[in-house]
Amino acid sequence: MKKIFIYSLILISLFEVSSCGKLDLAPEDYYASGNFWKNAAQVDGAMTGLHAQLRDYQFTFYIFGEMRGGLLKTGTGATGTSSLNSGSYITQDLRESNPGVSSWGQLYRALVQVNNFIYQVENNASFLLDAQKSYYLGQAYGLRAFYYFQLARAYGRVPLVIQPTVVVNTPKSQTEAFVPRSKTEKETFDLIKSDIDKSITNFNGDYTTKANKGQWSLAATQMLKTEVYLWTAKVNMDNAAPANTVADLATARSAVEDVIPRYSLQPSFADVFNYNKKGNSEIIFALRYLQGEATNNFGQFLYAQADAMGSFVDKNGVAFSGDPLNIAGGGSILRYEYTYNLYKQYASGDQRADLTFFPIYKKPVSNANGYILMKKFIGTVVNNNRSFSDDVPVYRLAEAYLLLAEIKNKQGQDPGNEVNIVRKRAFGGAIPAGQEFVNGTFEQNELAIFWERTKELVGEGKRWYDLRRMQDANGKPLAFRTDLPLVGVLNEATEKHKLLLPIDRSTLNQDETLEQNPGYPGT
Numbered sequence: 001m002k003k004i005f006i007y008s009l010i011l012i013s014l015f016e017v018s019s020c021g022k023l024d025l026a027p028e029d030y031y032a033s034g035n036f037w038k039n040a041a042q043v044d045g046a047m048t049g050l051h052a053q054l055r056d057y058q059f060t061f062y063i064f065g066e067m068r069g070g071l072l073k074t075g076t077g078a079t080g081t082s083s084l085n086s087g088s089y090i091t092q093d094l095r096e097s098n099p100g101v102s103s104w105g106q107l108y109r110a111l112v113q114v115n116n117f118i119y120q121v122e123n124n125a126s127f128l129l130d131a132q133k134s135y136y137l138g139q140a141y142g143l144r145a146f147y148y149f150q151l152a153r154a155y156g157r158v159p160l161v162i163q164p165t166v167v168v169n170t171p172k173s174q175t176e177a178f179v180p181r182s183k184t185e186k187e188t189f190d191l192i193k194s195d196i197d198k199s200i201t202n203f204n205g206d207y208t209t210k211a212n213k214g215q216w217s218l219a220a221t222q223m224l225k226t227e228v229y230l231w232t233a234k235v236n237m238d239n240a241a242p243a244n245t246v247a248d249l250a251t252a253r254s255a256v257e258d259v260i261p262r263y264s265l266q267p268s269f270a271d272v273f274n275y276n277k278k279g280n281s282e283i284i285f286a287l288r289y290l291q292g293e294a295t296n297n298f299g300q301f302l303y304a305q306a307d308a309m310g311s312f313v314d315k316n317g318v319a320f321s322g323d324p325l326n327i328a329g330g331g332s333i334l335r336y337e338y339t340y341n342l343y344k345q346y347a348s349g350d351q352r353a354d355l356t357f358f359p360i361y362k363k364p365v366s367n368a369n370g371y372i373l374m375k376k377f378i379g380t381v382v383n384n385n386r387s388f389s390d391d392v393p394v395y396r397l398a399e400a401y402l403l404l405a406e407i408k409n410k411q412g413q414d415p416g417n418e419v420n421i422v423r424k425r426a427f428g429g430a431i432p433a434g435q436e437f438v439n440g441t442f443e444q445n446e447l448a449i450f451w452e453r454t455k456e457l458v459g460e461g462k463r464w465y466d467l468r469r470m471q472d473a474n475g476k477p478l479a480f481r482t483d484l485p486l487v488g489v490l491n492e493a494t495e496k497h498k499l500l501l502p503i504d505r506s507t508l509n510q511d512e513t514l515e516q517n518p519g520y521p522g523t
Helices: 040-056 058-065 103-124 130-155 171-176 185-203 218-234 245-262 269-273 352-356 397-410 416-426 442-456 463-469 492-499 505-510
Strands: 003-005 178-180 283-287 357-361 370-374 380-382 385-387 392-396
Touching (some): 040 130, 058 103, 058 463, 103 130, 103 505, 130 185, 185 218, 218 392, 218 397, 218 463, 245 397, 269 352, 283 397, 352 442, 392 397, 397 416, 397 442, 442 463
């Protein structure tokens, strides 16, 4: 059987909320200790801890969901002072010795803790009111489904661990800790769908959100349900075409249509990410950051304060002076950079272009001399120091509209209303003549929705998954459309296996019965 070794864990970190509302990551107690799981405050602290851990995976989700999307550059950064990271991963140079991501992205560490939370609340939390218990379980089952959805899209068949697993370091216990991979991809998705159902049942119609939308909610589960069922409606699994496309599309549509009326778009694209407007009406669920508490990873997408920005000019040929974005000591080394060709895809008047990117040029100003640095998550300045502490959306209303558009297109309906809702906001409230969405063939519509998602959701971990899920006229993933500029990233004839990641050599060595994903040579 194909197996995996689940981490030897003796301590499980449980977390409390401090008086100022910060996520304190200090260990609280031993796993299943008699001193814990005694009152509602401890359960609440443990749930906060699960979200602190989820936040720690923010860049892992970006790596899984966007880095292979064909829009990032390799080589030397625009400022000339740094080498860009992850070049082989970005260019799909993948093998078991160079997998890009190792140890299943470490997500099983989180799953062990989610499993423990579910077990303890279901079995040892009689002190909770029924409504409290159900809400916590709604969150926990939603989180578990979310983690497994990340794994399933990355690796296909994965180990299905649904019980808390703690072992001591002995030869016998190490053997017993091996857990087989799912026999099929469908088996993994069956678990995901089952957990989604359990989450929705436990929430029992309660759309309350917590932590300024920084904790999982029923709306988050409904968005996840939309994504999961849209995936199984369109994506080949186990070397077979989807078997329940019509039913799965209907399920996805029902879920997203239940969410959309409960939220409203922000008036401007900038408002969505404004540090002072966290948890706004458009946000459904986000990874929460606060200045002084935690920062995201987007400082790596901007120049450092020491970089010589005076050697660059703006689009009007005017030289920059000093620190044009007021990085104010908070910048990192430029390690990730989007291609300038992406910036060129935005139509004139699309406000998302200059709200997402900071274009810089070498003289003379031209496309060939242009570079873009991402400033979408630029954070805030406190005491003359920039903190990259923006919340990072997992789900927001603009994406809900575009998911509904994609569902409608696959159902043979006109998706124009939803696309134009998003596009109208992008152009400041009125779509210029010639920029309105016009209903066309399935492929024309799919590409239009794909590009709307690309321009709207930069940095939000969606692009690679879109390439895998969204289709051409023949039902093949857009990942293979290398004839379309800035779309396809894989040669179907020679790189089809790269739709899934390889399992790294170290993980394979831990269990000699574990097989590599098909197509990857053992080099």
